[in-house]
Amino acid sequence: MSIHLHINHNDMRNRNLALILNHLHQNSPISRAELSSQLGINKASISTIIRELIDRGIVIENGVKSGSQDVGHPSIDLQINPDAGRIIGISIQSTQVTAVITDVSPNILWRKTIDLPKIGGMEMGLLTVKSLIQEVCNLARSQDLPILGLGLSIPGMVDIETNRLLAAYELGWQNFDLNSLMEGNEDINFYVGNEAHMSGLGERYFGSLEKSACTLYINWGMDISGAILINENVVPGIMGLAGEVGHISLDPTGELCQCGNRGCWNTLVNFKSLLKYMQPNKEAEKITRQAGCNEASLDNMCINSFVELVRLGDKPTLAALEKSAHWLGIGLASLINLFNPDLIILGGPLSQTFDFVYPTVQAEINQRALTWQSGSCVVQPSRHGQDGCLIGAVATVIWNIFNNPEEPIRKTFRRKIKK
Numbered sequence: 022m023s024i025h026l027h028i029n030h031n032d033m034r035n036r037n038l039a040l041i042l043n044h045l046h047q048n049s050p051i052s053r054a055e056l057s058s059q060l061g062i063n064k065a066s067i068s069t070i071i072r073e074l075i076d077r078g079i080v081i082e083n084g085v086k087s088g089s090q091d092v093g094h095p096s097i098d099l100q101i102n103p104d105a106g107r108i109i110g111i112s113i114q115s116t117q118v119t120a121v122i123t124d125v126s127p128n129i130l131w132r133k134t135i136d137l138p139k140i141g142g143m144e145m146g147l148l149t150v151k152s153l154i155q156e157v158c159n160l161a162r163s164q165d166l167p168i169l170g171l172g173l174s175i176p177g178m179v180d181i182e183t184n185r186l187l188a189a190y191e192l193g194w195q196n197f198d199l200n201s202l203m204e205g206n207e208d209i210n211f212y213v214g215n216e217a218h219m220s221g222l223g224e225r226y227f228g229s230l231e232k233s234a235c236t237l238y239i240n241w242g243m244d245i246s247g248a249i250l251i252n253e254n255v256v257p258g259i260m261g262l263a264g265e266v267g268h269i270s271l272d273p274t275g276e277l278c279q280c281g282n283r284g285c286w287n288t289l290v291n292f293k294s295l296l297k298y299m300q301p302n303k304e305a306e307k308i309t310r311q312a313g314c315n316e317a318s319l320d321n322m323c324i325n326s327f328v329e330l331v332r333l334g335d336k337p338t339l340a341a342l343e344k345s346a347h348w349l350g351i352g353l354a355s356l357i358n359l360f361n362p363d364l365i366i367l368g369g370p371l372s373q374t375f376d377f378v379y380p381t382v383q384a385e386i387n388q389r390a391l392t393w394q395s396g397s398c399v400v401q402p403s404r405h406g407q408d409g410c411l412i413g414a415v416a417t418v419i420w421n422i423f424n425n426p427e428e429p430i431r432k433t434f435r436r437k438i439k440k
């Protein structure tokens with residue numbers, strides 16, 4: 022029995038477009054001849070597609086290739102046009118929401134952060150987010166360039182088929198149709214996702230230079246969550262909920278987690294647990310108070326104060342961090358045994374302490390993960406640091422367009438009128 026695959030002309034064009042855009046994204050500057058030989062697409066097809074991409078302003082020629090030998094037919098370098106359009110990234114955090122407008126590189130061209138209201142719960146919080154979305158969409162429209170899309174990163178579980186927020190424990194929000202945030206802006210491509218998934222994609226698409234066949238991205242901050250990436254593709258699971266590593270049970274009789282379970286990994290390594298590790302010590306209590314941290318107002322600012330105490334070498338803070346680092350390594354060792362990754366990226370606001378926790382984390386991994394697996398896995402800090410979720414939201418927009426480009430290219434990029 023033979024299986025016949027029917028690939029029509031449009032499928033082939035879409036596939037070639039995706040290959041060319043992603044190759045340009047990763048390997049610019051590059052010539053037409055190099056694209057043809059490296060991708061195995063004939064020169065005539067490359068020429069036709071590149072002509073259209075230049076015509077629509079997505080690709081630009083970047084001068085004669087250095088070392089070009091053929092004087093009659095000099096080789097011209099190509100690259101993605103950073104000003105092909107603008108992208109909007111939004112990141113909701115525990116107490117704030119930040120919006121950025123970027124070019125395609127992605128350089129951040131504009132940024133605004135506002136506090137989420139302390140009262141009014143989910144309803145008031147989402148009204149604030151919606152009003153910031155309206156403001157940033159108006160501003161992006163005024164720049165007279167195509168808007169490629171809006172990516173929204175949220176610290177919670179999102180059904181990516183319907184864009185429904187299932188639960189964001191950190192915010193106390195649940196069961197909300199996130200599409201309604203785009204009322205009046207439905208013409209803009211909208212992508213919403215869990216912050217770890219988006220940050221992980223941002224790290225692989227606009228960050229780590231190393232090749233990695235299987236990456237685990239770990240977002241460590243108010244809570245801990247993760248993403249599994251095969252090459253540069255996030256493994257979503259059937260609803261987009263894969264990677265909720267924070268809710269793996271490690272201590273059946275441990276602290277109650279927000280998910281309702283006891284002793285989740287989250288309860289042993291999140292920021293709240295770090296502060297608890299400090300509390301038996303009176304000096305630590307004083308320092309914690311000085312940093313402005315209490316359970317009612319835990320936020321990224323408090324994490325920044327905590328990180329500052331770590332950098333100052335404060336002993337109770339370092340002792341608490343050490344305890345957390347043990348649990349971090351214990352959890353990662355199990356994840357290494359489960360996924361056999363070659364790269365673990367530690368991101369999120371607490372990853373600012375990477376240099377301090379790394380020796381303990383690596384020692385736990387060496388002791389607990391299978392030798393073959395731990396030996397082939399590198400643990401690295403995030404490249405984008407505090408902007409991980411924002412770059413991730415922007416990367417999600419570009420990744421979606423570059424990997425299925427036919428329709429968005431026709432919808433978003435007008436042909437230039439030839440004179």
Ligand SMILES: [Zn+2]
Binds near residue numbers: 279
């Ligand atoms: Zn849990």
